[in-house]
Amino acid sequence: MLPKSIQPSTRIKKSRAGLLRDIRSNKLLYVMLVPVLLYYVVFHYVPMYGAIIAFKDFSPRLGIWGSDWVGFEHFQAFFTGPYFWRTMKNTVLISFYQLLFGFPAPIVLALLLNEVKHALFKRTVQTVTYMPHFISLIVICGILKDFTSSEGVINDIVAFFGGTRETFLLDPSFFRTIYVSSGIWQNIGWGTIIFLAALTGIDQEQYEAARIDGAGRWKQMLNVTLPGLMPMIIILLILDIGRMMNVGFEKIILLYNPGTYETADVISSYVYRVGLQDFNYSFSSAVGLFNAAINFALLISSNWLSRKFNETSLW
Numbered sequence: 001m002l003p004k005s006i007q008p009s010t011r012i013k014k015s016r017a018g019l020l021r022d023i024r025s026n027k028l029l030y031v032m033l034v035p036v037l038l039y040y041v042v043f044h045y046v047p048m049y050g051a052i053i054a055f056k057d058f059s060p061r062l063g064i065w066g067s068d069w070v071g072f073e074h075f076q077a078f079f080t081g082p083y084f085w086r087t088m089k090n091t092v093l094i095s096f097y098q099l100l101f102g103f104p105a106p107i108v109l110a111l112l113l114n115e116v117k118h119a120l121f122k123r124t125v126q127t128v129t130y131m132p133h134f135i136s137l138i139v140i141c142g143i144l145k146d147f148t149s150s151e152g153v154i155n156d157i158v159a160f161f162g163g164t165r166e167t168f169l170l171d172p173s174f175f176r177t178i179y180v181s182s183g184i185w186q187n188i189g190w191g192t193i194i195f196l197a198a199l200t201g202i203d204q205e206q207y208e209a210a211r212i213d214g215a216g217r218w219k220q221m222l223n224v225t226l227p228g229l230m231p232m233i234i235i236l237l238i239l240d241i242g243r244m245m246n247v248g249f250e251k252i253i254l255l256y257n258p259g260t261y262e263t264a265d266v267i268s269s270y271v272y273r274v275g276l277q278d279f280n281y282s283f284s285s286a287v288g289l290f291n292a293a294i295n296f297a298l299l300i301s302s303n304w305l306s307r308k309f310n311e312t313s314l315w
Contacts, residue, residue: 129189
Protein backbone atom coordinates (compact mmCIF):
# COMPACT_ATOMS: atom_id res chain seq x y z
CA MET A 1 0.00 0.00 0.00
CA LEU A 2 1.30 3.43 -0.98
CA PRO A 3 2.06 5.98 1.75
CA LYS A 4 -0.63 8.58 2.28
CA SER A 5 1.64 11.37 1.02
CA ILE A 6 1.95 9.62 -2.36
CA GLN A 7 -1.70 8.72 -2.83
CA PRO A 8 -2.99 12.16 -3.99
CA SER A 9 -0.32 12.47 -6.68
CA THR A 10 -1.05 8.92 -7.78
CA ARG A 11 -4.75 9.73 -8.15
CA ILE A 12 -3.89 12.84 -10.19
CA LYS A 13 -1.68 10.79 -12.52
CA LYS A 14 -4.42 8.21 -12.96
CA SER A 15 -7.00 10.88 -13.75
CA ARG A 16 -4.63 12.50 -16.29
CA ALA A 17 -3.99 9.14 -17.92
CA GLY A 18 -7.73 8.51 -18.08
CA LEU A 19 -8.29 11.93 -19.66
CA LEU A 20 -5.60 11.32 -22.28
CA ARG A 21 -7.15 7.94 -23.15
CA ASP A 22 -10.56 9.57 -23.47
CA ILE A 23 -9.16 12.29 -25.75
CA ARG A 24 -7.47 9.72 -27.98
CA SER A 25 -10.66 7.65 -28.27
CA ASN A 26 -12.96 10.66 -28.83
CA LYS A 27 -10.79 12.98 -30.91
CA LEU A 28 -13.60 14.31 -33.09
CA LEU A 29 -15.77 15.19 -30.10
CA TYR A 30 -12.96 17.21 -28.54
CA VAL A 31 -12.28 18.94 -31.86
CA MET A 32 -15.96 19.96 -31.97
CA LEU A 33 -15.60 21.29 -28.42
CA VAL A 34 -12.71 23.64 -29.31
CA PRO A 35 -14.81 26.39 -31.02
CA VAL A 36 -17.18 26.49 -28.05
CA LEU A 37 -14.30 26.82 -25.59
CA LEU A 38 -12.68 29.52 -27.73
CA TYR A 39 -15.97 31.43 -27.84
CA TYR A 40 -16.26 31.51 -24.06
CA VAL A 41 -12.58 32.34 -23.55
CA VAL A 42 -12.52 35.18 -26.10
CA PHE A 43 -15.94 36.72 -25.47
CA HIS A 44 -16.61 35.91 -21.80
CA TYR A 45 -13.40 35.40 -19.86
CA VAL A 46 -10.89 37.70 -21.57
CA PRO A 47 -13.17 40.78 -21.37
CA MET A 48 -13.62 40.25 -17.63
CA TYR A 49 -10.47 42.22 -16.94
CA GLY A 50 -12.36 45.31 -18.14
CA ALA A 51 -14.55 45.08 -15.03
CA ILE A 52 -11.83 46.93 -13.13
CA ILE A 53 -13.05 50.21 -14.66
CA ALA A 54 -15.83 49.98 -12.07
CA PHE A 55 -13.13 50.91 -9.54
CA LYS A 56 -11.53 53.61 -11.72
CA ASP A 57 -12.41 57.01 -13.13
CA PHE A 58 -12.15 55.62 -16.63
CA SER A 59 -11.07 57.86 -19.49
CA PRO A 60 -10.80 56.43 -23.04
CA ARG A 61 -7.84 58.76 -23.64
CA LEU A 62 -5.88 57.32 -20.70
CA GLY A 63 -7.01 53.73 -21.12
CA ILE A 64 -7.95 51.22 -18.44
CA TRP A 65 -4.61 51.08 -16.65
CA GLY A 66 -3.87 54.80 -17.04
CA SER A 67 -7.12 55.94 -15.42
CA ASP A 68 -7.15 56.90 -11.74
CA TRP A 69 -8.36 54.49 -9.06
CA VAL A 70 -11.44 55.66 -7.14
CA GLY A 71 -12.22 52.48 -5.19
CA PHE A 72 -15.91 51.99 -4.36
CA GLU A 73 -16.91 55.55 -5.19
CA HIS A 74 -19.17 54.55 -8.09
CA PHE A 75 -20.86 51.86 -6.04
CA GLN A 76 -21.56 54.33 -3.25
CA ALA A 77 -22.92 56.83 -5.76
CA PHE A 78 -25.34 54.21 -7.10
CA PHE A 79 -26.46 52.98 -3.67
CA THR A 80 -27.11 56.51 -2.42
CA GLY A 81 -28.46 57.82 -5.73
CA PRO A 82 -32.10 58.65 -6.47
CA TYR A 83 -32.60 55.71 -8.87
CA PHE A 84 -31.26 52.82 -6.80
CA TRP A 85 -34.50 51.73 -5.15
CA ARG A 86 -36.56 52.36 -8.28
CA THR A 87 -34.40 50.22 -10.52
CA MET A 88 -34.00 47.51 -7.88
CA LYS A 89 -37.74 47.38 -7.21
CA ASN A 90 -38.65 47.23 -10.90
CA THR A 91 -36.00 44.60 -11.66
CA VAL A 92 -37.06 42.36 -8.78
CA LEU A 93 -40.78 42.70 -9.47
CA ILE A 94 -40.56 42.06 -13.22
CA SER A 95 -38.21 39.10 -12.63
CA PHE A 96 -40.50 37.71 -9.94
CA TYR A 97 -43.58 37.99 -12.16
CA GLN A 98 -41.72 36.30 -15.01
CA LEU A 99 -40.71 33.47 -12.71
CA LEU A 100 -44.15 33.18 -11.11
CA PHE A 101 -46.19 33.19 -14.34
CA GLY A 102 -43.68 32.56 -17.12
CA PHE A 103 -41.82 29.57 -15.70
CA PRO A 104 -44.85 27.26 -15.14
CA ALA A 105 -46.45 28.17 -18.49
CA PRO A 106 -44.40 25.83 -20.74
CA ILE A 107 -44.71 23.05 -18.14
CA VAL A 108 -48.51 23.31 -18.20
CA LEU A 109 -48.56 23.42 -22.00
CA ALA A 110 -46.27 20.38 -22.21
CA LEU A 111 -48.51 18.42 -19.82
CA LEU A 112 -51.59 19.36 -21.84
CA LEU A 113 -49.97 18.42 -25.15
CA ASN A 114 -48.84 15.13 -23.64
CA GLU A 115 -52.47 14.23 -23.04
CA VAL A 116 -53.55 15.09 -26.61
CA LYS A 117 -53.94 11.99 -28.77
CA HIS A 118 -54.92 13.71 -32.04
CA ALA A 119 -51.54 14.04 -33.81
CA LEU A 120 -52.58 16.76 -36.28
CA PHE A 121 -54.07 18.99 -33.58
CA LYS A 122 -51.00 18.47 -31.39
CA ARG A 123 -48.59 19.44 -34.18
CA THR A 124 -50.70 22.47 -35.06
CA VAL A 125 -50.66 23.75 -31.47
CA GLN A 126 -46.91 23.19 -31.25
CA THR A 127 -46.26 25.09 -34.48
CA VAL A 128 -48.49 28.01 -33.52
CA THR A 129 -46.89 28.36 -30.09
CA TYR A 130 -43.31 28.01 -31.41
CA MET A 131 -43.68 30.72 -34.08
CA PRO A 132 -43.45 33.86 -31.87
CA HIS A 133 -40.02 32.77 -30.62
CA PHE A 134 -38.58 33.17 -34.13
CA ILE A 135 -40.02 36.63 -34.73
CA SER A 136 -37.55 39.49 -34.36
CA LEU A 137 -37.79 41.33 -31.04
CA ILE A 138 -38.14 44.64 -32.88
CA VAL A 139 -41.13 43.23 -34.78
CA ILE A 140 -42.60 41.88 -31.54
CA CYS A 141 -42.32 45.30 -29.89
CA GLY A 142 -43.80 46.97 -32.96
CA ILE A 143 -46.77 44.61 -32.80
CA LEU A 144 -47.22 45.34 -29.09
CA LYS A 145 -47.16 49.09 -29.69
CA ASP A 146 -49.71 48.82 -32.48
CA PHE A 147 -52.02 46.50 -30.54
CA THR A 148 -51.91 48.60 -27.36
CA SER A 149 -52.24 52.00 -29.04
CA SER A 150 -55.46 53.98 -28.68
CA GLU A 151 -56.55 52.77 -32.12
CA GLY A 152 -55.24 49.23 -31.70
CA VAL A 153 -57.02 45.89 -31.59
CA ILE A 154 -57.08 45.70 -27.79
CA ASN A 155 -58.74 49.11 -27.55
CA ASP A 156 -61.24 48.09 -30.22
CA ILE A 157 -62.28 45.21 -27.96
CA VAL A 158 -62.38 47.50 -24.92
CA ALA A 159 -64.50 50.05 -26.79
CA PHE A 160 -66.83 47.30 -28.02
CA PHE A 161 -67.66 46.44 -24.42
CA GLY A 162 -68.13 50.09 -23.49
CA GLY A 163 -64.68 50.87 -22.14
CA THR A 164 -62.53 53.96 -22.71
CA ARG A 165 -59.72 53.97 -25.24
CA GLU A 166 -56.20 54.69 -24.00
CA THR A 167 -52.60 54.02 -25.02
CA PHE A 168 -51.61 51.30 -22.58
CA LEU A 169 -47.84 51.66 -23.00
CA LEU A 170 -48.09 55.28 -21.85
CA ASP A 171 -49.64 54.16 -18.56
CA PRO A 172 -47.02 52.98 -16.02
CA SER A 173 -49.53 50.67 -14.31
CA PHE A 174 -49.86 48.49 -17.45
CA PHE A 175 -46.18 48.16 -18.37
CA ARG A 176 -45.28 45.13 -16.24
CA THR A 177 -48.41 43.26 -17.29
CA ILE A 178 -47.69 43.87 -20.97
CA TYR A 179 -44.03 42.96 -20.61
CA VAL A 180 -44.59 39.70 -18.72
CA SER A 181 -47.64 38.50 -20.68
CA SER A 182 -45.98 39.20 -24.04
CA GLY A 183 -42.90 37.32 -22.82
CA ILE A 184 -45.05 34.29 -22.02
CA TRP A 185 -46.67 34.43 -25.46
CA GLN A 186 -43.27 34.77 -27.09
CA ASN A 187 -41.47 31.92 -25.29
CA ILE A 188 -44.05 29.41 -24.09
CA GLY A 189 -43.82 27.19 -27.18
CA TRP A 190 -40.03 27.20 -27.26
CA GLY A 191 -39.82 26.33 -23.57
CA THR A 192 -42.22 23.46 -24.09
CA ILE A 193 -39.72 21.66 -26.34
CA ILE A 194 -37.47 20.83 -23.38
CA PHE A 195 -40.29 19.40 -21.28
CA LEU A 196 -41.77 17.39 -24.17
CA ALA A 197 -38.32 15.89 -24.72
CA ALA A 198 -38.08 15.06 -21.01
CA LEU A 199 -41.49 13.38 -21.16
CA THR A 200 -40.22 10.91 -23.75
CA GLY A 201 -37.64 9.69 -21.24
CA ILE A 202 -40.20 8.59 -18.66
CA ASP A 203 -40.47 4.81 -18.39
CA GLN A 204 -43.77 3.72 -19.94
CA GLU A 205 -43.94 0.78 -17.54
CA GLN A 206 -44.66 3.26 -14.76
CA TYR A 207 -47.84 4.33 -16.57
CA GLU A 208 -48.84 0.70 -17.04
CA ALA A 209 -48.30 0.01 -13.34
CA ALA A 210 -50.35 3.09 -12.44
CA ARG A 211 -53.21 1.98 -14.71
CA ILE A 212 -53.16 -1.48 -13.13
CA ASP A 213 -53.46 0.19 -9.73
CA GLY A 214 -56.55 2.01 -11.00
CA ALA A 215 -55.03 5.45 -11.58
CA GLY A 216 -56.81 7.64 -14.11
CA ARG A 217 -55.18 10.23 -16.40
CA TRP A 218 -55.13 12.87 -13.66
CA LYS A 219 -53.54 10.52 -11.10
CA GLN A 220 -51.00 9.35 -13.67
CA MET A 221 -49.99 12.92 -14.34
CA LEU A 222 -49.60 13.68 -10.63
CA ASN A 223 -47.80 10.47 -9.65
CA VAL A 224 -45.81 9.58 -12.78
CA THR A 225 -45.46 12.49 -15.21
CA LEU A 226 -44.68 15.30 -12.77
CA PRO A 227 -42.14 13.28 -10.73
CA GLY A 228 -40.49 12.30 -14.02
CA LEU A 229 -40.24 15.96 -15.02
CA MET A 230 -39.11 17.17 -11.60
CA PRO A 231 -35.31 16.91 -12.15
CA MET A 232 -35.59 18.95 -15.36
CA ILE A 233 -37.93 21.46 -13.68
CA ILE A 234 -35.52 21.97 -10.79
CA ILE A 235 -32.47 22.44 -13.06
CA LEU A 236 -34.27 25.02 -15.20
CA LEU A 237 -35.64 26.74 -12.10
CA ILE A 238 -32.12 27.09 -10.68
CA LEU A 239 -30.92 28.60 -13.97
CA ASP A 240 -33.88 30.99 -14.10
CA ILE A 241 -33.29 32.12 -10.51
CA GLY A 242 -29.64 32.73 -11.42
CA ARG A 243 -30.82 35.04 -14.22
CA MET A 244 -33.46 36.84 -12.20
CA MET A 245 -31.71 40.20 -12.26
CA ASN A 246 -30.95 40.01 -15.98
CA VAL A 247 -34.18 41.51 -17.28
CA GLY A 248 -33.58 41.92 -21.01
CA PHE A 249 -32.85 45.60 -21.58
CA GLU A 250 -33.51 45.37 -25.35
CA LYS A 251 -37.23 44.80 -24.95
CA ILE A 252 -37.46 47.27 -22.07
CA ILE A 253 -35.76 50.00 -24.13
CA LEU A 254 -37.97 49.32 -27.14
CA LEU A 255 -41.16 49.56 -25.07
CA TYR A 256 -40.58 52.10 -22.31
CA ASN A 257 -40.57 55.88 -22.38
CA PRO A 258 -39.84 58.60 -19.78
CA GLY A 259 -43.48 58.47 -18.70
CA THR A 260 -43.20 54.80 -17.67
CA TYR A 261 -39.75 54.90 -16.01
CA GLU A 262 -41.53 54.62 -12.67
CA THR A 263 -42.42 50.96 -13.31
CA ALA A 264 -40.31 50.09 -16.37
CA ASP A 265 -36.78 51.29 -15.63
CA VAL A 266 -34.64 48.31 -14.56
CA ILE A 267 -30.95 47.98 -13.76
CA SER A 268 -29.96 46.90 -17.28
CA SER A 269 -31.82 49.80 -18.96
CA TYR A 270 -30.34 52.21 -16.42
CA VAL A 271 -26.85 50.90 -17.24
CA TYR A 272 -27.59 51.45 -20.94
CA ARG A 273 -28.68 55.05 -20.42
CA VAL A 274 -25.83 55.98 -18.10
CA GLY A 275 -23.10 54.08 -19.94
CA LEU A 276 -23.90 54.57 -23.62
CA GLN A 277 -26.01 57.72 -23.65
CA ASP A 278 -24.27 59.67 -20.88
CA PHE A 279 -20.81 58.10 -21.54
CA ASN A 280 -20.30 57.39 -17.84
CA TYR A 281 -18.59 54.06 -18.41
CA SER A 282 -17.17 53.54 -14.93
CA PHE A 283 -20.46 54.18 -13.15
CA SER A 284 -22.42 51.90 -15.50
CA SER A 285 -19.75 49.20 -15.12
CA ALA A 286 -20.08 49.40 -11.33
CA VAL A 287 -23.86 49.02 -11.57
CA GLY A 288 -23.50 46.08 -13.97
CA LEU A 289 -20.94 44.41 -11.72
CA PHE A 290 -23.26 44.78 -8.74
CA ASN A 291 -26.06 43.21 -10.77
CA ALA A 292 -23.84 40.30 -11.82
CA ALA A 293 -22.79 39.71 -8.20
CA ILE A 294 -26.43 39.41 -7.14
CA ASN A 295 -27.12 36.93 -9.96
CA PHE A 296 -24.10 34.87 -8.92
CA ALA A 297 -25.27 34.82 -5.29
CA LEU A 298 -28.80 33.78 -6.33
CA LEU A 299 -27.45 30.96 -8.51
CA ILE A 300 -25.19 29.60 -5.76
CA SER A 301 -27.94 29.87 -3.13
CA SER A 302 -30.66 28.21 -5.23
CA ASN A 303 -28.31 25.38 -6.22
CA TRP A 304 -27.32 24.83 -2.56
CA LEU A 305 -30.94 24.79 -1.40
CA SER A 306 -31.94 22.38 -4.15
CA ARG A 307 -29.08 20.02 -3.34
CA LYS A 308 -29.88 20.17 0.37
CA PHE A 309 -33.62 19.55 0.20
CA ASN A 310 -34.17 17.76 -3.10
CA GLU A 311 -30.80 16.15 -3.94
CA THR A 312 -30.95 17.61 -7.46
CA SER A 313 -28.54 20.34 -8.48
CA LEU A 314 -26.30 21.67 -11.24
CA TRP A 315 -23.15 20.65 -9.39
